[in-house]
Amino acid sequence: MDVGTIFPHFRDDWVVHRDDALLVIDKPAGIPSQAADPAHPDDVVTRLKAFGEPYLGVHQRLDQDTSGVMVFTRAREHNAALAGQFEGRHVEKRYIACVTGWPKGKDRVTLREKLVSEKDKKPKLAVTHVQVKKRNGPRALLELVLETGRMHQARVQLAHAGAPIAGDVLYGGEYAPRLLLHAQAISFVHPVSKKRVTYATQAPHDFDAWLAGGASREEMPRDGRVVASALDRAILRRYILGHSEGDTAFRLVHGEGDGLPGLVVDAYGNHLVAEFHMSDEHDGPSFRDRLLDRLAALGFDGVYVKRRPRQANTLVDTRRDDLAPREPVRGSAAPEEFAVLENGISYLVRLGDGLSTGIFLDQRENRARVRGLSGGLRVANLFSYTCAFSVAAALGGALSTASVDASMVALERGRANMLHLGLLPSDAHTFHAEDSFAWLARMARRGQKYDLIILDPPSYSKTRNRRFVAADDYPELVANALAVLDRGGRILACTNHRGISPGRFRKLVAKGAETARRQVRQMKDLALPREFPVAAGGEPHMKSVLLSLD
Template identity: 80%
Template sequence: MTSVDRGQREAIFPDFRDAWIVHRDPALLVIDKPAGIPSQAADPAHADDVVSRLKAFGESYLGVHQRLDQDTSGVMVFTRAREHNAALAAQFEGRKVEKRYLACVEGWPKNKDRVTLRERLVSEKDKKPKLAVTHVEVRKRQGTRALLELVLETGRMHQARVQLAHAGAPIAGDTMYGGVYAPRLLLHARQIAFAHPVSKQRVIFSAPVPYEFETWLRGGASPDEMPRDDRGLGEALERAVLRRYTLGRSAGDTAFRLVHGEGDGLSGLVVDVYGDHLVAEFPLESEAAQRERVLDRLAALGFAGIYLKLRPRQSNTLVDTRRDDLAPREPVRGVAAPEALGVLEGGIPYEVRLGDGLSTGIFLDQRENRARVRALAGGLRVANLFAYTCAFSVAAATGGAKATASVDASMVALERGRANLQRAGLLSDAHTFHAEDAFAWLGRAARRGQKFDLVILDPPSYSKTRTRRFVAADDYPELLANALAVLDRGGRVLACTNHRGILRGKFRKLLAKGAEMAGREVWQMKDLPLPREFPVAAGGEPHMKSVLLTVA
């Protein structure tokens, strides 16, 4: 098992940076919060919020008086001693604190250079409508795009985002309220002014306008293109690293997605962490010079080595995934990893091979689904179809599955799956391996009357064996129907597809058709989210769709 040492991890995924401190005195701490850091921890198990990180950075006490959304950047103020809380809190509650924001929008009306938005908003916590007042002034126009200055007179949840969306111009990059594409949510707390709790003098603190705002206003930031300038590239990589702080500092997670294409404002680029190495994937048609710039930036992060993968746009037409021109066996930066590299995911060991073709041995977008299988599998009989290196089988066995059957057309992949179970100390006669076509195996299992409590379907979008060809968009209903034939009463199917042409609605229809073909009544079809390190760009769909299907 190799991993980045603790000091190096802290350097790559820092608690906080000095550059983010705007002002510090005995009474106050003012910061310029980067986009990507939450104001408060949504999950107590993941202490990645700004207060937790500041305390790890050396602050002993912080009084919280305001919040910013995770993807909103800008000025935040904290008290550094309890005796100053009341004075500052009274100003916030009495609307004596002036808060100025900047927002980028598309389609703001030309006749509304200065306007006040007044609406009554309802929050999830408080169902009673409360007045929200936002003063809007246009600061700059560039074609149909505009930079707005917002003065928030009140402080309702998502106030600026909701009111601008209601006005017909949602903030760029706002995936929740329908904003057009941007590399991030283009909302920034520009300035805050109030009376200092000790001196009683009026103080004003501000944070510079983020670089992405000016780039977007000039017409840049296409979802189909990564930044071509060094500063834009560096800022996007910095945000991606900030978003993975919890995983980066977790001793039990040494394999995870670091950059996820357009969701991180870096279209076409995928970067994964494996211990102290990176794997960077680019489209085959990407420019060599651009790749070299990105690789240089990634090398500066401090990992031991970087492997390169070039993925054709139509991966279904690729025959040999181990071609050296597409996936060099040796790293393109730094030193080589061991041929069989051990990594951890949720504390479970897996084996990967970074120089062995386009795939490494584990699909990181299934991290949360493996955790679900682990939680569900206790005492169950589990069938893992298209098992590859059997990561789902390892998760099920770790969770106490009574038995697992791993099915894949590749004997080589299954042998690596056997090694994964052995590495985890779980290899036994209860866990079997079947090197054959999934449809053939399902047919034979049904004829024998075999039953399973959980069936996992994670097929490739396109595949071909000696006996048949599989295309997810056409053949998924038949696959599910065959799987349901071996599913016991009350059982579950975890069905997944990464076919980009199958949207979530269409996937549910394919599953419903398969259940109808099998004559099985479905009690529930539950859409499952991607791990949070796989962000979806504004207006986009997740690349992988997962549904947990429960039958009567």
């Protein structure tokens, strides 16, 4: 597997123009203009330097999810000439945007209003000239000429006008595979020739496809070019993970958040696992085969498949071969069990052993938090599955860990995880094949106390003792956990129940604390890892709250 091919620094076809003075590129959506996290630089300048550009003068910014023309100077002596044009508003910047709700009869208007940015609280005038280029019912394609350059100018002004840009997560846009804003052309005086030049790009195919009526958050796009673009953007967004020596397991495609509803793709070392949410009516075998061919062409050694029912409350035999074949459907097989890295921690996984692999990748950041919080603490990990949280806690210096799960098979895999890292044998780390509610009741009767309790139950589960439904039973679970939580302790509470909103989940957790009559010092919402993007109009599938007691 060639990481540089799958996760390229940059590609030749993104270069619009290059001479001794200037570099003009067509920045793809998904690449930030500047590094959001200096410790993990994945911005366009960093990538261009890795591509072979020794010096670049930066004169403009585009939002990460905005595509289009960007210009850089390639020598310091040309900076002043180009910077002066930007500062003096002599550079013409032309964009296109897809919106819903643009009023009829306003085919040419100028939007003028004062905007306040987070960096500069003083209101500044923003001027955008708008022209309607195409219409299809309530949808419209607009051409925008930005006279000024305020932060999120076009996005804010169009949202204020009642026509937010499609795919805009921040400003209420209609669902789309991406933010449908593209910097199509830029005009200025060349610093060497002193002649006015214009550099332009083609409108991405996604724009016309959306305008024609495409894009549904429930169904995979049928347009092959739209699918290919969405997959390409998803890979661009995982550039840092793809090049990280400490991360070999991560989410590569996250369903509707990446413009591919019904498809989840995870990378495990040199192999992929593609998960389809079953619907032969919409995603028949031939369509899935074409998707799998695209995934196989990326350059990984093999591709495994999992098929899940669309109804989350449907309990199925997770080892059925028609749902989770033991062998890859494309390429070569991975070892039956092998190690992957997450934040530098080694975990054992199995790609051909049922619907789950041994680790839930959406808990990446929470495991890092648990590792950071666990020093010297007594930690209880309920619904522990293969004990990944317990591993993180033990490596973080936990005084003890107790892993509780109804499945002895899962706990044996957890024990193997601990042994694999040299954490066993140790009396400090115990494993309990038991219903979590029954275990909590037993610990409460014994007067046992813990400092950190992790609650990560499935949305629906059934044991010999009881049936658990997160939407109904989560307050009881929190209350029971609080009965064994010591003063000043914390609970990490999580749910991936898609029917529970973040706000409702906070209320369920708070209700549990109220039932237990424990004083809460803080309830903090925790964000998902950034490789789990949320689509416009959607909500995160995983909700996490860190509950801290006085």
